[in-house]
Amino acid sequence: MPKIKSLEELQKLRQQLQGDIKARAETSTTITVGMGTCGIAAGAREVMHAILAELEARGIDAHVTTVGCIGMCSREPLVDIQQGDEPRVTYGNITPDMVPRMIEEHLIQGNAVEEWVVGRVAG
């Protein structure tokens, strides 16, 4: 490995390495994927993989976690996005090809994709 020759290089290296411990760091964005049996059957695993790939490709700092069935099995896969103290936005019937738009519009532009939203829960 190369020697670190200055404080700037150390800080650059730190930024690169932060991805390694992302799951342990504080973040204001949490994406939750419904992963009950119903969710998995409807393709939630593939959706989660698409989300992870999209976040990595765009270098977005967010936690991805899983939850059990919320009871709305007909709308699985369900994906929740929670940012800071804002209401949690729940998207339904998400497929992997919908993920890029959801990330682009919700996380980058700050507008929820209203046509896919099934509900909001106060944070």
Add this chain to the structure above:
Amino acid sequence: MAEQYRADVLVSCLHGRSPELIPALEEELKQRGLETEIKVVDAGCRGFCSMGPVLLIQPDGIFYVNVQPADVPELVEETLVKGRVVKKLTYREPATRKRIPHYQDIPFYGKQMRVVLRHCGLINPQSIEEYIAVGGYQALGKAFGTMTPEEVIAEVKKSRLRGRGGAGFSTGRKWESARKAEGEIKYVLANGDEGDPNCFMDRALMEADPHSILEGMIIGAYAMGAHQGFVYIPFEHTLSVKNMRTAIEAAREYGLLGEDILGSGFDFDLELRLGAHSFVGGESTALMHAIEGRVSEPRPKHVHTTDKGLWDRPSCLNNVKTWSIVPEIINRGADWFAGIGTENSTGTQVFSLAGKVNNVGLAEVPMGITVRELVFDVGGGVPKNREFKAIQIGGPSGGCLPASLLDMPMDYETLAEAGSMMGTGGVIVIDDHTCVVDVARYFLNFLKDQSCGKCSSCREGIRRMLEILTRITEGKGEMADLETLETLGRVVKSVSLCGLGKTAANPVLSTLRYFRDEYEAHILDQTCPAGVCKALIEYYIIADKCTGCGVCLPKCPQNAISGEKKELHVIDPELCIECGVCRDVCKFDAVGVR
């Protein structure tokens, strides 16, 4: 770009069963194709020893205790795939019997303030990358980039940090003396020779966060103008040695040790020195003798080691915990540190909780916390709802403080006034089933073996005190013994050379001060009120409590108990060896001691 994981499983308790746990977890994740999503991290000690092995799952903060390899499939399926908590693996609070699934809600952790242990159990100690990612070596960069050596010393002085090895000397003043000392070659040394029988915070720190110690040492070397350092560790602490060695090598590869560190023009390198584990070996001059390859015996200190230490050159020895605090002071400022704790004892202290306390383990709390808060809030109280009797603070040469001092704040001065000491923070909780005379005898027996023998006061004095205490526990004591003990204790304390002798009488003097009645009971009444000293007690069955369940019968190693089912049992005093097994197994408290 680093690999991105959605969850990290932090596995602690390397001395427990986690060597099996980590492969089991990795195998299970692989079988389910989750190995690229979830990372298993071999993290250091979380300090919650009574609950180990423990797992922390991030980002959810789910905390599992007593995890066995057999629990792995369920844990992966439920928590890591489906996001559900496995209830049976969560921590159950002893008092309320409530399950607490999240790490931050557990009182043992919630009441702590972790400065020294800030990374312990949260990063992989073998990875310098993880240390850098959590902000490691930033303080070093700050010191090099924006502070002169004098400013670093001024900052440490302003924080009023005191040495965490036990003596509590001002770290800033020590650094200043070493900086001002004449001589071109100077050394910085880290003391990892933890000797107290119930303490393991230094070991835990070296195992779990070795880079914080290195960073502190490099900053200290820069401040004092030293270019060579040594870390002294007992060779028996194999994992400490391994992780410190890995850390030093990694720091060298990254150019954080060696020549021209971070382009500052400052050179510094570190080496490990392994010693044989002993109590006196952690004394500063004894430790320096050991690094020089000589017998680890203390010498008189009228010439300070900051002037003439290792190889007669100016040397600054600090405990590994002290070094580990330094980067935090540089990063967050002296005022932040000085704002924690009390006026003269700033910052936090790591206590290792042992004895009759529910949450056995390492707890780091602000200085000045009361004994009550430490034992009952953080420690979870005394098991089996027994009565709290005393607390032994400061290791074997500390003192025993009674329940009447439960609300006393724990800082250097208050503890010393009460006849105990902070020491390295060893704490043993004593309940009403423990005899304080026996406790004092136990510690003197330890110190007798650990005394290097150089000073006759310590070598002979401890032996004589031990003989008298042993006599008292055997029921052969006299009232005049108590005065002899006090005189002997004062002499050993005042004329011995090093800290071992100077404090060796503390367990005797403090118990005599607070528990004189218990000594008198042994001598005058020929009884041991706690029911421990075998020569003075007799076990018997309490007639109206015994249900005749028969549980004690097969447990008695002497077959001294007899009785028919559902009828009163009897102990034969001739056969009984006072082992106390029957008393421990009886569910009805029907075994008494007199």
